[in-house]
Every structure is written in structure tokens, then in C-alpha cells.
Amino acid sequence: MSEQHYCYKYPHPAVTADCVIFGFDGTGIKVLLIQRGIEPYKGKWAFPGGFMKIDETAEECARRELEEETGLKEACVEQFYTFSDVNRDPRERVVTVAHYALVRLSEVKGGDDAASARWFAHDEIPALAFDHDRILRMAMNRLKERICFEPIGFELLPEVFTMTELQNLYEAILEVKFDRRNFYNKMLKLGILAEAEPRPANASRRTPNKYRFNAGKYAELKQKGFRLEF
Amino acid sequence: MSEQHYCYKYPHPAVTADCVIFGFDGTGIKVLLIQRGIEPYKGKWAFPGGFMKIDETAEECARRELEEETGLKEACVEQFYTFSDVNRDPRERVVTVAHYALVRLSEVKGGDDAASARWFAHDEIPALAFDHDRILRMAMNRLKERICFEPIGFELLPEVFTMTELQNLYEAILEVKFDRRNFYNKMLKLGILAEAEPRPANASRRTPNKYRFNAGKYAELKQKGFRLEF
DNA sequence: ACAAAAGTGTTAGGCCTACACCCATGA
DNA sequence: TCATGGGTGTAGGCCTAACACTTTTGT
Numbered sequence: 260m261s262e263q264h265y266c267y268k269y270p271h272p273a274v275t276a277d278c279v280i281f282g283f284d285g286t287g288i289k290v291l292l293i294q295r296g297i298e299p300y301k302g303k304w305a306f307p308g309g310f311m312k313i314d315e316t317a318e319e320c321a322r323r324e325l326e327e328e329t330g331l332k333e334a335c336v337e338q339f340y341t342f343s344d345v346n347r348d349p350r351e352r353v354v355t356v357a358h359y360a361l362v363r364l365s366e367v368k369g370g371d372d373a374a375s376a377r378w379f380a381h382d383e384i385p386a387l388a389f390d391h392d393r394i395l396r397m398a399m400n401r402l403k404e405r406i407c408f409e410p411i412g413f414e415l416l417p418e419v420f421t422m423t424e425l426q427n428l429y430e431a432i433l434e435v436k437f438d439r440r441n442f443y444n445k446m447l448k449l450g451i452l453a454e455a456e457p458r459p460a461n462a463s464r465r466t467p468n469k470y471r472f473n474a475g476k477y478a479e480l481k482q483k484g485f486r487l488e489f
Numbered sequence: 490m491s492e493q494h495y496c497y498k499y500p501h502p503a504v505t506a507d508c509v510i511f512g513f514d515g516t517g518i519k520v521l522l523i524q525r526g527i528e529p530y531k532g533k534w535a536f537p538g539g540f541m542k543i544d545e546t547a548e549e550c551a552r553r554e555l556e557e558e559t560g561l562k563e564a565c566v567e568q569f570y571t572f573s574d575v576n577r578d579p580r581e582r583v584v585t586v587a588h589y590a591l592v593r594l595s596e597v598k599g600g601d602d603a604a605s606a607r608w609f610a611h612d613e614i615p616a617l618a619f620d621h622d623r624i625l626r627m628a629m630n631r632l633k634e635r636i637c638f639e640p641i642g643f644e645l646l647p648e649v650f651t652m653t654e655l656q657n658l659y660e661a662i663l664e665v666k667f668d669r670r671n672f673y674n675k676m677l678k679l680g681i682l683a684e685a686e687p688r689p690a691n692a693s694r695r696t697p698n699k700y701r702f703n704a705g706k707y708a709e710l711k712q713k714g715f716r717l718e719f
Numbered sequence: 720a721c722a723a724a725a726g727t728g729t730t731a732g733g734c735c736t737a738c739a740c741c742c743a744t745g746a
Numbered sequence: 747t748c749a750t751g752g753g754t755g756t757a758g759g760c761c762t763a764a765c766a767c768t769t770t771t772g773t
Contacts, residue, residue, distance in 0.1 A: 272543065316575065444728095445761095
């Protein structure tokens with residue numbers, strides 16, 4: 260069927276939602292990309308994304324794409340910018356509402372088309388379709404800004420993690436190095452971490468302490484007008 | 490003509506750009522609203538906005554709206570969120586890319602339909618059309634976040650201003666009070682202000698010092714990895 | 720035995736905050 | 747003369763940043 264049923268008095272652009280999916284493997288930030296099987300940009304890599312249905316919001320659309328590729332229904336998804344350059348898609352005028360999602364790698368199952376989906380480290384990103392390189396740059400910048408003020412990093416970590424993993428995460432996102440002792444002190448002083456299990460007495464000193472994010476404490480502190488900063 | 494010339498295989502939403510225009514009168518933040526002359530929401534107030542043309546970006550559309558209402562071609566305009574609730578417009582599905590603009594009140598001429606456009610203080614906002622109350626809330630929040638890290642406040646002030654005006658601006662946007670001396674010291678230490686004119690010798694001590702924003706110095710500091718904060 | 724990871728405290732300097740008085744003007 | 751607005755400096759506390767050694771384990 261190539262009939263054109265939906266008619267308007269004025270031209271309407273198509274609207275899509277794209278979803279930049281970030282993960283963390285304990286060392287570096289990863290991005291989930293999908294290799295396009297069709298033109299345009301066949302063979303190039305792109306973010307999961309698709310046309311917004313007429314009865315869903317952009318965010319619902321982004322979550323749908325996320326679930327299709329990762330199986331995840333619940334995740335931190337946030338809109339960050341809408342790209343509307345006139346020629347960003349060669350087929351027709353397409354405006355895309357870009358989102359990023361933060362997921363735990365351990366919870367991601369291979370999606371339907373796992374064959375064509377792959378995680379890439381941020382320094383191994385291949386050539387991207389459309390204006391997706393620009394979208395990625397903006398997503399990373401927004402992530403950097405965001406993590407300075409809200410503890411979104413915890414969305415990327417397993418429920419229980421070590422201080423070193425947490426530090427690696429912050430260093431990977433912000434592209435800086437922190438002094439280990441200062442990072443420990445700062446994080447512990449903030450009061451948003453709980454010790455997951457007191458280190459077993461028999462464990463060696465080499466065994467790292469495990470922590471979990473204390474969401475309740477964070478909410479409480481935020482209420483009091485508290486500001487997270489790095 | 491009600492002919493429907495533009496046809497698509499799938500339904501397309503309409504896309505609009507809205508522009509929340511902020512001004513500052515030396516004491517408080519003002520927002521420019523337009524009273525709607527047609528249904529829906531006839532008589533209610535709304536932000537300038539309109540349908541995006543097929544050959545312009547959302548930002549160009551927002552700037553066009555800004556110019557129509559204020560005569561300003563150059564201004565700080567920034568996209569901040571895209572609203573896509575399914576029923577936000579009763580006529581058809583409309584996705585709007587919301588922007589805010591920062592303008593100097595002194596440079597604004599009454600627009601074409603000045604009769605129906607008015608500046609409102611943020612505590613006198615009337616009932617708004619569509620989901621514009623939500624849009625306004627989000628715009629104010631974004632402005633608060635933004636002014637903490639970039640000197641966008643200067644877009645709202647005349648070229649030459651007093652320290653008290655600057656402090657009033659920050660206090661109005663952030664809804665807090667600062668200690669006057671601390672504010673002076675902090676601002677002067679930042680090094681992004683220049684004295685506009687050395688206070689004339691004959692002027693009384695009551696005459697306030699005048700400053701201007703030193704954009705060059707700011708760019709230089711930012712380059713060196715400098716962080717503005719409040 | 721050597722390299723790599725984890726845990727731990729102190730100090731100095733800078734920044735933030737709180738705070739009070741004087742002068743000039745206009746009402 | 748009184749209220750208002752503008753200018754100015756300091757001291758204490760807190761946070762930040764810089765810094766080294768020990769233990770343990772795996773190779």
C-alpha cells in the first residue's frame with residue numbers, strides 16, 4: 260500500500276523519537292547502536308528510534324524503542340533536545356525528539372534484532388547515520404551536566420557496587436581524574452551511600468567495601484535544599 | 490480554501506514552536522503574553538508561537554515569533570523542552586518545541602498586535618491557554634539552572650547597569666536573597682564585570698557605580714576551565 | 720618479588736558566610 | 747530629621763586539594 264490517507268492543509272513534518280542508550284561496564288561508558296538494514300544510511304550505525312505514534316508522547320515512543328532493543332520497561336529516560344534541521348533526513352522532513360536512557364548492562368537482554376545491535380565504548384564509535392554524531396555529542400554533554408547535580412550515575416551501576424566502580428563512572432562521564440581519598444571522603448560525607456554488607460570478618464583487606472545508593476536519604480537531603488556537586 | 494493538499498501514508502502531528510519571552514525591569518522578571526483572539530482558548534493568554542514552516546528549523550520559527558512580537562532580530566533564544574502530550578491541543582495533534590528568549594525591555598518595541606500583548610510579572614500571570622502554565626514553570630526552572638552556570642543574566646540587563654540591578658536580577662530569577670557585600674565581592678572577584686565609567690569626581694557618593702559585562706574576559710576565563718556558580 | 724588494587728588522615732589555603740557602620744540624598 | 751540606598755572589610759568555619767604508606771593478592 261502506498262496510498263496516502265492522512266491529509267492536511269499545510270505540510271507536516273514527521274516526528275520521531277531517538278534514544279541514546281548509555282551503559283557502564285565498570286570501567287567506561289558504552290552506547291548501544293544499531294546497524295541500519297535499509298536505506299538511507301544502510302550499513303551505518305544509529306540510535307534506536309522511530310516514528311512517534313499518533314497516540315503516544317515522544318517519551319513513550321522513546322521508551323518503546325528502548326524496550327524493543329533492551330527488554331527494559333523501567334529505566335531513567337530523559338528528553339534532552341529536539342533536532343529539526345531541514346535536511347537531516349533525505350526522505351522527508353523529520354523532526355526528532357532526542358532522549359537518553361541510563362541502563363544497567365546486567366539487566367539488558369539482547370533485543371529482537373540483537374544481531375545488528377552492539378555496545379560501543381565512547382572512543383570506538385563508528386560512523387553514524389543522519390545527524391546522530393551531533394546528537395551523541397549533545398547527549399554526552401547533557402549527561403555531564405546532569406550528573407553534577409543529580410545522582411543519576413546510580414542508574415548505570417548495579418545495585419551494589421564498590422567505591423572504585425563509582426569513581427570510575429564519574430571519571431568516565433566527566434573525563435577527569437579524581438584523587439581517590441578525596442573522592443571517598445566526599446561521597447561518604449554526602450550521606451547518600453549505604454554500606455551494602457559490612458565486610459565479612461574473614462575477608463581480606465583487599466576485598467573492596469560494597470555500597471548501595473540510599474535513595475531515601477537522598478530524597479530527604481534534597482528536600483532540605485541540598486546541592487550535589489562535583 | 491479547506492482543501493487538504495499535503496498527504497502522508499501515516500498520520501503526522503503538527504509541529505509548532507513557542508517562545509517564552511523574559512524581560513527584566515530592574516526589579517522583577519516579566520513575561521510577554523499574548524491574548525488569543527480565536528478559539529480554542531479565545532481570550533486566554535499564551536506565549537507567542539506558531540506552526541513551523543516546512544523550510545525552517547524550530548529555532549528559526551521561535552525567532553520569527555519573537556521578532557513579530559518584539560521587533561528583535563538578535564536575542565538569546567534557547568530551546569528547552571518539547572511538549573508532546575496527545576491532547577494538548579483540542580484541534581489536532583500538536584507537538585511544540587518550547588524556547589525561551591531573553592530580551593532587554595528597553596529594546597522592545599510594541600509588536601504588530603501590541604494591543605493584545607502585555608508584560609506580566611511572574612506573580613501576576615493570568616490563566617494560560619493550552620498547557621502553557623506547565624511550559625512556563627519549566628521555562629523558569631530552566632532559567633534558574635542556566636543562570637547558575639552561564640552569565641545569561643546580562644542578556645536581560647541594559648548594557649550599563651548598577652550592581653544593585655544585577656543583584657536584583659539574580660534574586661528575582663533564583664528567588665533568594667543575597668547579602669549585598671558578599672554579592673559585590675563575588676561578582677567583582679569573578680572578573681567578568683568592567684566599570685563602565687569611573688564615577689565622575691563631582692558625583693556624590695550616593696551615585697551608584699556603573700558596570701558592563703566583559704564578554705571577552707568571560708570567554709577567556711571559560712576557556713581556561715572556569716566555572717561560574719551561585 | 721613485583722605490580723596492582725584498596726583502605727586510610729592531615730594540613731594548608733581558599734572560599735563562603737555572617738555581620739555593622741558611614742555617607743549622601745530626597746522626602 | 748528620618749528613611750533609604752549605596753559603599754566598604756573582616757573573622758571564623760567549612761570545604762577542597764594535595765599528598766604517602768600499608769596490606770593483600772595474583773602473576
